[in-house]
Amino acid sequence: xxxxxxxxxxxxxxxxxxxxxxxxxxxxxxxxxxxxxxxxxxxxxxxxxxxxxxxxxxxxxxxxxxxxxxxxxxxxxxxxxxxxxxxxxxxxxxxxxxxxxxxxxxxxxxxxxxxxxxxxxxxxxxxxxxxxxxxxxxxxxxxxxxxxxxxxxxxxxxxxxxxxxxxxxxxxxxxxxxxxxxxxxxxxxxxxxxxxxxxxxxxxxxxxxxxxxxxxxxxxxxxxxxxxxxxxxxxxxxxxxxxxxxxxxxxxxxxxxxxxxxxxxxxxxxxxxxxxxxxxxxxxxxxxxxxxxxxxxxxxxxxxxxxxxxxxxxxxxxxxxxxxxxxxxxxxxxxxxxxxxxxxxxxxxxxxxxxxxxxxxxxxxxxxxxxxxxxxxxxxxxxxxxxxxxxxxxxxxxxxxxxxxxxxxxxxxxxxxxxxxxxxxxxxxxxxx
Amino acid sequence: xxxxxxxxxxxxxxxxxxxxxxxxxxxxxxxxxxxxxxxxxxxxxxxxxxxxxxxxxxxxxxxxxxxxxxxxxxxxxxxxxxxxxxxxxxxxxxxxxxxxxxxxxxxxxxxxxxxxxxxxxxxxxxxxxxxxxxxxxxxxxxxxxxxxxxxxxxxxxxxxxxxxxxxxxxxxxxxxxxxxxxxxxxxxxxxxxxxxxxxxxxxxxxxxxxxxxxxxxxxxxxxxxxxxxxxxxxxxxxxxxxxxxxxxxxxxxxxxxxxxxxxxxxxxxxxxxxxxxxxxxxxxxxxxxxxxxxxxxxxxxxxxxxxxxxxxxxxxxxxxxxxxxxxxxxx
Numbered sequence: 001x002x003x004x005x006x007x008x009x010x011x012x013x014x015x016x017x018x019x020x021x022x023x024x025x026x027x028x029x030x031x032x033x034x035x036x037x038x039x040x041x042x043x044x045x046x047x048x049x050x051x052x053x054x055x056x057x058x059x060x061x062x063x064x065x066x067x068x069x070x071x072x073x074x075x076x077x078x079x080x081x082x083x084x085x086x087x088x089x090x091x092x093x094x095x096x097x098x099x100x101x102x103x104x105x106x107x108x109x110x111x112x113x114x115x116x117x118x119x120x121x122x123x124x125x126x127x128x129x130x131x132x133x134x135x136x137x138x139x140x141x142x143x144x145x146x147x148x149x150x151x152x153x154x155x156x157x158x159x160x161x162x163x164x165x166x167x168x169x170x171x172x173x174x175x176x177x178x179x180x181x182x183x184x185x186x187x188x189x190x191x192x193x194x195x196x197x198x199x200x201x202x203x204x205x206x207x208x209x210x211x212x213x214x215x216x217x218x219x220x221x222x223x224x225x226x227x228x229x230x231x232x233x234x235x236x237x238x239x240x241x242x243x244x245x246x247x248x249x250x251x252x253x254x255x256x257x258x259x260x261x262x263x264x265x266x267x268x269x270x271x272x273x274x275x276x277x278x279x280x281x282x283x284x285x286x287x288x289x290x291x292x293x294x295x296x297x298x299x300x301x302x303x304x305x306x307x308x309x310x311x312x313x314x315x316x317x318x319x320x321x322x323x324x325x326x327x328x329x330x331x332x333x334x335x336x337x338x339x340x341x342x343x344x345x346x347x348x349x350x351x352x353x354x355x356x357x358x359x360x361x362x363x364x365x366x367x368x369x370x371x372x373x374x375x376x377x378x379x380x381x382x383x384x385x386x387x388x389x390x391x392x393x394x395x396x397x398x399x400x401x402x403x404x405x406x407x408x409x410x411x412x413x414x415x416x417x418x419x420x421x422x423x424x425x426x427x428x429x430x431x432x433x
Numbered sequence: 434x435x436x437x438x439x440x441x442x443x444x445x446x447x448x449x450x451x452x453x454x455x456x457x458x459x460x461x462x463x464x465x466x467x468x469x470x471x472x473x474x475x476x477x478x479x480x481x482x483x484x485x486x487x488x489x490x491x492x493x494x495x496x497x498x499x500x501x502x503x504x505x506x507x508x509x510x511x512x513x514x515x516x517x518x519x520x521x522x523x524x525x526x527x528x529x530x531x532x533x534x535x536x537x538x539x540x541x542x543x544x545x546x547x548x549x550x551x552x553x554x555x556x557x558x559x560x561x562x563x564x565x566x567x568x569x570x571x572x573x574x575x576x577x578x579x580x581x582x583x584x585x586x587x588x589x590x591x592x593x594x595x596x597x598x599x600x601x602x603x604x605x606x607x608x609x610x611x612x613x614x615x616x617x618x619x620x621x622x623x624x625x626x627x628x629x630x631x632x633x634x635x636x637x638x639x640x641x642x643x644x645x646x647x648x649x650x651x652x653x654x655x656x657x658x659x660x661x662x663x664x665x666x667x668x669x670x671x672x673x674x675x676x677x678x679x680x681x682x683x684x685x686x687x688x689x690x691x692x693x694x695x696x697x698x699x700x701x702x703x704x705x706x707x708x709x710x711x712x713x714x715x716x717x718x719x720x721x722x723x724x725x726x727x728x729x730x731x732x733x734x735x736x737x738x739x740x741x742x743x744x745x746x747x748x749x750x751x752x753x754x755x756x757x758x759x760x761x762x763x764x
Contacts, residue, residue, distance in 0.1 A: 199559075204647035208459075210559055210580030210619055213643065280560035324538050328558040328579055 001156045001373065002089075002097055002128035003121035009037015009384070009427030017056035017388060021063055021378040022361040032061060034384040039428015041380060054203070054422065056388055060300060062360045063187045063376035064096030064385040064423055067337065068264055068367040069161070069184075069240060069312035072129070075116070076105030081317040081405050083117070087126040088430075089315070089404035093337040096376055096425035097368070099130045102139070103162035109134040109145045111153040118154055127425035130156030130371070132186060135174045141166045144177055151181035156371055159186035161240055164222055166192065169197035171226060175233040184262075184371055186238040187226050189247070194218035201274040209277065211328070214289050220246035223394045227254040227261055236260030238370055241277055243269050243288035245298035252307045262370045264312035265299050267340045268410050271347035272296070274341070276410075282330035283410050284322045286316070290412050303362055304354045310367035311359075313340050317406030334410045338402055345391065345418030356391075388422035395419060453747050454566050454573040455608035457582045458623040466591065466627055473592050473735070473742035480738065484678045493748060495538075496549040498540070499576070500526040500556040505709055505733055506585070506750050510553050513740035519550070524751070537561060538568055546568035550748055554578075572747045586708055587620035589739040591628060593732050594664065597704060601628035605657040608632060608650075609694055610668030610716050613640045613681070618668060622648045635659055636668075636692055639681040656692050664704045667694050670716040689715055697722050704728055716764050 005224040012034040019030040019042065031046040032039060037229060053243035067090060081089075083100075090098045102108030102118075108117065114133055121129050137143045139162065158178060165171040165187070178185050195218040200206050202213025219409060223239055227250055230237040239251055242263050254261040266286075274290045302308040316333025323330050336343075341363065348354050365375030376385035397411040423431035454460075468603075479487060484498040495514040499507050507523065514521040524544070531540060537556070544552060545568070552569060554562050555576040555764060562575035562582075577583045595601055606625055612618045612634050623647075625632045634641055643651050659665045682688045694705065695718040705717075705727045713719045721727060 022620060202643055204644035206621065207642035207645040208648055210582070210614075212580075215643075280563045282560075321536065321538075324536075326537065326556065326558040326560040326564045326578070328560060329537075 001154055002130045003118050003154070004125040004128040004426060005123055006210050007428050008264075009034070010050040010424075010429055011035055011049070012054060012384070012424070012429070013046055013051045014054045014056050014061055014386070014388065017061035017063045019378055020357065022357040023365050023375060023377050024062070025378050026378060027216070029081070030331050031379065032386070033345040034424070034427065037384055038223065039378065039380055039382050039384050042378070051361060054388070057290065058390075058392070059421060060340070060389040060391055061378065062387050062389060063364045063378055064387040065094045065341065065363040066367040066373065066376065066423060067095050067098040067313050067315070067340070068310055068370055070098045070100050070315045070337065071103070071317065071333070073317055074104060074120070074388050075078075079405065080319050082124070083120050083129065084124040084126065085403060085405045086315070086317075087129055089337040089402065091126050091423045091425060091430035092403045092420065093339070094341050094387035094389070094423050095127060095337065096371065096387075096423065097128045097130070097134060098337070099371060101130050101159060101161040102134045103160070107134045107139050108132070109137050109139070111146070111149050112148060114153050114302040126430050130373075132157045132159045132161070134158065135160045135165055135185065136170065139163050141170055144173060147178055147181050151183050155181075155183060157184040157186050157238070159188065159240065161186065161188045164188050164190045164192065168225060168229065172229050175229055175235040175237070179235060184236060184238045188240050189219050189222035191218045191222045194221065198289070199285065200277050202293045203274060203292055205274045205277060211277075214287075216246060216291055216295060217242035218406055219244050219288055220250055223247040223250045225344045227251070227259060228331060230261065231257065231259045236262070239263040241266050241269070241288055241312060242299065242302070242308065243291050243295060245295045248298045248302040248307055252302070255307065259377045262310070263302070263308045264310040264367065264370070266312055266314045267298055267302055267336055267343045268334060270296065270303065270311075271343055272410065280286055280327045282325065282327050283408050283412060285330050285332055286314070286334050287332035300353050302347065304358060309362065310370050311340065311344065311363045312367065313337050315404075318407075318408045319406065323408045333408070333409050335402070335404055335406055338404060339397060339409055339411050339416065341389065341420060342416035342418045346416040350417060368392055384424045384427045386424040387420060390419045391417070393419040447583040452570070452572055454562075455584050455743055456562050456566060456573065456575045456723065458584045458587050458620045458627065460625065462750075463627050466588070466624065469588055469742050469746055470592055470595060471641070472745055473738040476738040476741045476745075486516055486518055488518050489745060490514070490517040490748060493519040493549065493551070494549040494551065495519045495521050495551045495744060496544050496547070496571070497521065497523040497553045497576075498544065498555070499524070499599050500531065500554075500561070501577065503555055503576070505736060506555065509733075509736040510574075510576060510740050513737055513744055516737070517741055517744060519744065537564060541565045541568050545571060551744060574743060574747070577616055580616050581619065583620045585736070585740055585743055586617050587624035588743065589625050589732060589735040590621055590666070590706065590708075592735040592739050593706065594630075596731060596735070598663065598730060601630055604630040604664065605634050605662045606630060606664045606666050607635055607662035608633045608666045608668065609656070609659060609692060611640045611670055611681070612636055612645065612668065613642050615668050615673065621666065622650055633658060633662060637682050637688065654699055659694070659698060660700055662703070664706055665694055665699065667705060667707045667717045669708065669710065670712055685715055693715070693718060694721055696724070699726075702726060706732060708732070
């Protein structure tokens with residue numbers, strides 16, 4: 001389900017890092033030896049043999065991250081991102097695996113399009129990448145895609161992300177037929193007649209600024225519909241980028257009732273509120289929109305307690321000229337691959353909203369579990385999927401500093417703490433400073 | 434008095450060190466508002482003279498860029514600049530490179546290349562004036578950006594209120610109609626809060642934005658609640674609000690029946706304002722529009738002197754927040 005360019009695994013000894021693996025409950029200063037891309041030994045004063053030695057004194061070594069929600073813009077908008085640039089950006093963000101959404105041009109709705117992406121990934125993907133396929137042809141909501149064939153061809157899951165499956169009847173069919181694929185359905189929940197031409201969260205800030213509001217009920221109503229259908233069909237669903245308190249509550253209630261519901265949340269929804277839109281910066285425009293402080297608190301609590309399993313960047317690159325317009329004219333979406341950890345460490349861990357262990361889990365094995373992928377672990381015999389972090393380093397986010405082809409980050413000009421020093425994905429060093 | 438300095442030929446304004454803009458009423462302090470109104474009053478007196486032109490902004494360039502149709506705002510900005518002897522240039526979206534798909538950034542850069550002192554911009558999108566301020570070196574005046582702000586309208590409304598009542602503190606203004614789509618209402622609400630006046634919004638529930646009370650106003654869906662106000666401020670009811678898919682109100686007929694401002698719904702002597710253009714017989718009864726208690730023409734006259742004051746202020750006065758008293762001392 002994941003594809004990357006073929007390269008031999010490396011021989012490494014990472015020396016003296018604080019090794020923190022929330023899954024294997026490791027938290028100790030250790031050396032880690034990697035033989036041909038596989039973790040071979042944990043211990044102290046390990047022999048280096050002829051391995052490359054990485055001095056990691058004072059740094060943190062954790063399982064590398066998994067991003068379940070990335071837009072690679074290929075095919076169609078290769079000026080904004082490609083498989084190569086997007087996976088390089090992911091490597092710089094500490095990721096060892098990412099999943100790409102199918103709302104490209106054309107959409108990934110046939111095994112021909114999917115096959116061409118897989119082929120490209122096998123020659124140019126810096127880290128393993130998986131591709132979701134569309135639920136409906138052209139993501140138009142009218143006809144199911146050939147889900148069984150797409151799953152057999154390697155689709156990691158199914159989603160009409162960017163749009164909801166408008167008709168409840170079609171959603172039900174997708175749940176029913178999708179069962180043959182054994183792959184998750186990932187749902188963009190938005191009641192379009194309520195969000196309409198909404199530009200930002202509906203509330204006091206939109207009232208003051210004059211923007212058409214995109215109320216939180218436009219999301220939560222669709223979350224509730226889809227969870228009700230999932231419960232009726234006894235099928236699991238994954239709720240993409242939850243933004244509203246009511247959505248978190250609906251997911252929690254469904255989970256308590258035994259529905260196999262999972263959810264993800266983005267760094268920007270965890271870090272910011274609609275108040276930030278007062279700046280009228282088009283890099284604060286995304287769908288779903290930044291919501292109220294109360295919503296943000298509910299998202300953080302949901303992530304902490306595990307109602308929300310995964311942090312997902314919803315990395316959405318946009319060409320510079322498309323964002324260099326008044327807020328109202330700008331497209332929705334912000335980048336996030338290269339800033340996710342720093343942002344969340346700065347905005348959530350440092351102020352004490354969530355623990356470092358929880359953040360690492362929700363950025364790594366949490367999202368892997370949602371899609372049935374093996375979770376990165378720091379244990380002997382596991383493939384080396386490692387991220388080396390410097391928690392004391394701070395830096396300013398600059399437009400010129402990205403590997404992504406786009407720089408529409410909400411953090412431009414901001415100072416953040418916590419820096420990715422090195423990423424090992426599938427046994428290869430893919431990022432190294 | 435504050436008016437002496439601006440009339441003397443030899444006392445041309447010193448160059449202002451800090452580049453300032455008028456983008457939103459939210460950026461102003463009460464002192465800023467008082468200073469602007471005082472300046473506008475001094476210009477009003479100067480306009481009573483036979484020779485109406487002042488040399489104050491001689492050699493300055495004011496560019497008006499209007500991406501939306503406008504009669505009173507564009508004409509009053511142009512006349513305001515001319516009364517102050519500035520060179521003016523007016524660009525309308527139709528018939529310009531905008532028709533050929535030029536981006537706002539490129540239009541702004543093109544105009545900025547002439548080194549204008551002030552760019553006055555009206556644009557249908559929220560944030561357009563902020564955007565232009567970010568890409569040019571000119572001072573920018575927001576003459577309306579989508580449903581966001583129309584700060585000079587709010588200032589001229591305060592000017593009008595002050596002319597009529599001799600004070601602003603404690604005045605009660607009922608704003609009636611389509612608040613949701615109104616940049617005029619948003620700017621006016623902030624301006625009224627700034628001068629400690631009271632505001633009540635009245636209209637059909639779908640046209641009163643959720644959360645608007647946070648701006649320090651009351652809301653009511655009952656037209657009878659205008660009775661308590663000193664002034665009834667009537668907003669334009671736009672026809673497209675009844676279109677399919679929006680349905681903010683079922684029909685203009687029903688809107689007029691429930692929320693139209695008629696003589697019967699006003700107290701004797703209650704003042705009425707309207708930012709124009711009016712839909713007579715829709716949001717405002719023609720008898721109300723033509724009555725002696727309507728301040729609508731005063732608003733238009735106030736528009737000229739207020740915009741003169743804004744241009745003067747941006748190009749001459751010190752940083753935002755300078756006390757009115759200090760200006761008097763200089764004068």
